[in-house]
Amino acid sequence: MVLRMAWRNIWRNKMRSLVIMFSIATGLLAGIAVLSLYDAMMNSRVRTVIDSEVAHIQLHHTNFKKDYDPKYVIANGDDVLQAIKKMPQVKAATARSITTGMLATATGSAGVTINGIIPEEEYKVSQLKQKLTAGKLFDENKKSQVMIGKKLAVKMKLKPGSKLVLTFTDTSGAIVSAAFRVAAIYESANAPLDERNVYVRMNELNELLLSNASFHEIAVLLSKDETLKTVQQNMQQLFPSVLVESWKDISPETDLMVDTVDQYSYIIMIIIMLALAFGIINTMLMAILERTREIGMMMALGTNRSKLFILVLCETLLLTLAGTPIGVLMGWLLTAYFHTKGLDLSGWGKEMMSNFGFGTMIYPEFPAERLPAVLLIVTATALVSCLFPAVKALKLQPVEALRR
C-alpha cells in the first residue's frame, strides 16, 4: 500500500515529479559525461605514452640513465632482444642506441637526444612512421639521414633536405661531429618530446660512438596492457643485471595524472550531486508542505512516523528509479555518438594540449565499469537529500497540521 501511495503521490504533481526525474537524469548524464570524458582523455594520454613514447617496457644497463654515458650498453644485448622477442606476450620489441648531444645548423644549436634506431622495427614499436608530417622514411640508399620533431624543425628552421651537424662524445670520451640531412619531420602529441628527440640509423650512430653492434635500450610493446606487471617481473628474473622498467616507472607523471584526474572526476561528480541534492530537497520539501493537512490527518489516525518516513523515501526512490534509465540512456547515446564521431578538443587550445602530451581528438567510451558507482552515488544522493524533507514531515504535529 505504501508503494502504491508513493507511486500515486508522484503523479499528483506531474510537473514537479518530471522536474525531479529530469534532474536525476541530468545528474546521471553529467556524471557519465564527465567520467567518460576524463577516461577518454586519460586513455588517450596513456595510449600515447605506451604506443608512441615509451612502449610498455624498457630495458637499460642499470647505470645508463644516470647520465646517458654511451659506454653503458646492455650486456649481451642481442641475446636479450632475441629472448624478449620470443616471449608470447610481446607484440614487438626494438633496440635503440642513445646518446645526448648537440644539434647545430648555420643559424643556431640545440641540445638533443640522439636515438639510433632500426627503422623497420622502430616503426612497429613507436609509430614513428605514422607521425611523419613532411619528408620521407629512411631510404636504404641514402646515408646520414635524420628525422627531427616538428617543434625543433620550426625552432631551427629546418626542412626535409636541410643539413645539420650532430656533436656528441663517443665511448672513448672523444668528441665527434657528423653531418646529417633531414629525411623527415615528425609530430607527436607531445611537443616537448618532439623538440628533444632526433632519430638516426642505429648502425650509423654506433659507428660514430665506437660501440659496434651494441645498444642502450630495448623498447617492448605488449599485446595486452594487463600483462604488464607479470611480463616485467619475468624479464627482471630472466635478466637480473638489466634494469627493467614499465611505462609507469618511466613516466610516473602519467600514472599520477591518471590517478589525480580520477579523483578530480569524483570531485566534479560531488559538485553535480550537490546541485542535484538541492533540487531534490527543494522539490520534496514543497511536496511535503503542500500535504501538511493530509500528513497530519494520517498521523492523527495512527500512522507511525516510520511509515511516513518510508512513504517519503519511497517517493524519492521511485523518482530516482524513473530518472535513472533516462539518464543512463542519454549518457549512452551521448558517449556512443562521440565514440564514433570523436570529440575534438582543439577548442581548448591545441598548443596547450600538446604541451601536456594530449592528443586533441578523443573517443569517449561509455564508462560501463564505473556505472554501478555512478548509480550508487546518484541514488544515495537522492535518498540522502530526501531525508531533510522527510524529517520535516515527521516533525509535524497532527493537531497543528489539521488546524490549517
Added chain:
Amino acid sequence: MNNTVIDVHNISRVYNPDTIPVYAVNNVHLHLQRGEFTALVGPSGSGKTTLLNMIGGLDKPDAGTIIINGMNITELSPRELVDFRLHNIGFVFQSYNLIPVLTAKENVEFIMLLQGKSKQERDQRVQQLFKEIGMEDKLNVRPAQLSSGQQQRVAVARALASKPQFILADEPTANLDSKSAANLLDIMALLNADENITFLFSTHDQRVINRARRVITLVDGKIASDTAAVDISQPHKFETV
C-alpha cells in the same frame, strides 16, 4: 462490568500561558458510557475541538487526567499515543478526512493495514461497512470524485473499520448541506443503535443537536450544561430533521 469508556477528570488546556492566556478548556469533568450518542455543542471558539483532541490523544491537557477504557492516556508517550489512537479511537474530521490518492475502499483499508489485519478480514469488513454507509457502488472511486457527504460517510466507515472504543467526530456535518447532514446522522445513529458504537461529536448545528441523545454544552471552555447520562437501556425516539 464498568461501562465508562471516557473518563475525563478536571482537565484544562491553556494556550499562550506566557502572553495572553487563553483557557480553551477550563476544568472539564466528563464521563461517557459505552453506547452513548453524544453531541458536544457550543459556539465557535468554545473549546470543542480542543477538548476532542485531548480525548482523542492528539493533544495533552495542562492539568487533569483522561482515562479511556481504564487507561490513563495523559501518561502515554507520543509514540504510545500513536498506537493508542490507531487501536482505540475512530476519527472523523470536519474536512480533509480522506487520503486523496487512495480510493474509498483503500482509505478504509488503510487503517486496517496499519493495524496489521489480514486481507480476508479487510475485504470482509470493507464490504460490510460500505453496505452500512450505502456506498457499495463507490468502492473504487477516489475522494475527489465523491460529494462532501459521501466523503464524510467514507470517513465514518474508516473510523469504524479499526473497531475502536468510540468515534470522535469534530463538526462532521459542518461542510455538508442539510440533506447530506441528515443522511450522515442517520448512518451514525444507525451504527450506534445496531452495533452499539459510542459516538462523541461536536457541532453547532441545531438540527444535528436535535438528533443527539445527550447534549453537552461548552461555553468558554467550561461545561455550561449537560443533559447528562441518559438511561441508554431505554429505546430512543429520534426527532426528525
